[in-house]
Amino acid sequence: MSQQQQQRDYYEVLGVSKSADATAIKKAFRQKAKELHPDTNKSPTAESQFKELGEAYAVLSDETKRRTYDTYGHEGLQGSSGMGGGAGSASGGGRGSANSPARGSDLRVSLKLSFMEAAFGCEKTLEVRRLDTCTTCHGSGVAPGTKAESCSHCNGHGQVRQTAQTMFGQFTQVVTCPHCNGTGQVIPHPCTDCHGEGRKEQTKPLELTIPAGVDSGTRLRVSNEGDAGWKNGPNGDLYVVLNVAIDPHFVRDGYDVLSKIPVSFSQLALGDTVEIPLLKGVQTVKIPAGSANGTVITLRGEGIPQINQPQRRGDFRLQLEVQIPQKLSSAERDLLQQLRQLEQERIAKKPKAETTKSGEEAPHPSGFFAKLKESLLGH
Ligand SMILES: [Zn+2]
Numbered sequence: 001m002s003q004q005q006q007q008r009d010y011y012e013v014l015g016v017s018k019s020a021d022a023t024a025i026k027k028a029f030r031q032k033a034k035e036l037h038p039d040t041n042k043s044p045t046a047e048s049q050f051k052e053l054g055e056a057y058a059v060l061s062d063e064t065k066r067r068t069y070d071t072y073g074h075e076g077l078q079g080s081s082g083m084g085g086g087a088g089s090a091s092g093g094g095r096g097s098a099n100s101p102a103r104g105s106d107l108r109v110s111l112k113l114s115f116m117e118a119a120f121g122c123e124k125t126l127e128v129r130r131l132d133t134c135t136t137c138h139g140s141g142v143a144p145g146t147k148a149e150s151c152s153h154c155n156g157h158g159q160v161r162q163t164a165q166t167m168f169g170q171f172t173q174v175v176t177c178p179h180c181n182g183t184g185q186v187i188p189h190p191c192t193d194c195h196g197e198g199r200k201e202q203t204k205p206l207e208l209t210i211p212a213g214v215d216s217g218t219r220l221r222v223s224n225e226g227d228a229g230w231k232n233g234p235n236g237d238l239y240v241v242l243n244v245a246i247d248p249h250f251v252r253d254g255y256d257v258l259s260k261i262p263v264s265f266s267q268l269a270l271g272d273t274v275e276i277p278l279l280k281g282v283q284t285v286k287i288p289a290g291s292a293n294g295t296v297i298t299l300r301g302e303g304i305p306q307i308n309q310p311q312r313r314g315d316f317r318l319q320l321e322v323q324i325p326q327k328l329s330s331a332e333r334d335l336l337q338q339l340r341q342l343e344q345e346r347i348a349k350k351p352k353a354e355t356t357k358s359g360e361e362a363p364h365p366s367g368f369f370a371k372l373k374e375s376l377l378g379h
């Protein structure tokens with residue numbers, strides 16, 4: 001009855017050539033069947049040979065199966081021929097764990113944070129929906145005051161033998177007991193709170209401390225806060241995936257922060273001292289005279305704290321971005337026009353500048369710039 005017996009070529013079994021037609025195959029089968037039938041043939045191998053003959057005929061008399069057999073041999077027919085279809089592999093290896101405790105599932109939730117909450121850490125309360133051990137039956141699934149009983153169908157083994165009758169004989173296989181799902185026990189009075197499952201879906205608040213320095217996509221693992229284990233198995237874990245909101249003023253680059261600072265042309269040209277809002281507090285920053293538009297000033301250690309060593313922080317990089325006024329007062333317009341005139345004169349003079357006395361170059365010395373600065377910065 002072993003499935004592992006070596007298999008002879010079906011054409012050889014029937015004693016026909018590979019090109020034999022359906023009629024020849026049928027004829028050969030009838031003749032061999034008469035010879036080998038266990039009722040008349042008392043040789044000890046007759047029964048197995050008769051069975052082999054049946055298999056060979058079942059395949060070669062079926063056009064589709066014959067084609068498969070011709071192409072792939074015996075392997076091509078596994079599970080589809082009249083061989084009892086892989087009975088040997090159905091004895092249920094992986095189901096042996098049905099009796100033992102199982103770890104609860106891991107859960108995954110996402111959590112939104114503001115830019116500042118992510119940068120400096122925060123305390124959050126999460127509402128997590130998960131399977132918790134049923135408090136009524138303490139996870140047993142059995143109604144209080146009653147007991148689980150041994151499954152009478154499988155005598156508590158969790159597995160039963162099943163016999164299948166095929167045209168080639170009986171095949172026995174071991175399968176998971178359908179009455180107890182392999183647990184070997186039945187619960188005559190299931191706990192009404194959890195319907196015998198031992199666990200119950202509940203929403204429970206969970207206090208979480210978010211460390212400083214986290215970012216979008218950071219995954220925090222909270223041990224044992226996933227689904228409760230089954231039959232007192234260990235709990236699963238909870239994974240909290242963070243999603244950090246975009247901030248209108250600050251852009252994050254790892255632990256560094258980028259911030260654009262609007263400045264006027266005169267601030268760049270003349271230099272200035274400005275108050276810059278940082279992540280925390282403000283800092284007085286000097287803009288050097290003659291700064292180009294787009295100049296980046298780096299303030300070391302004023303960025304985001306590093307996730308596992310918050311005493312170390314990234315840098316704060318501020319970029320000077322010139323703002324061209326959309327509306328000008330008449331005083332501003334006058335001054336800018338004067339400035340343009342000076343610029344044009346300077347350009348016109350340039351080729352001759354080397355030979356002329358330098359004293360002529362600025363017809364309106366410091367007074368002009370002082371007025372311009374006062375006008376554009378006077379706020
Ligand atoms: Zn219960």
Ligand SMILES: [Zn+2]
Nearest residue numbers: 151154177180
């Ligand atoms: Zn059972």
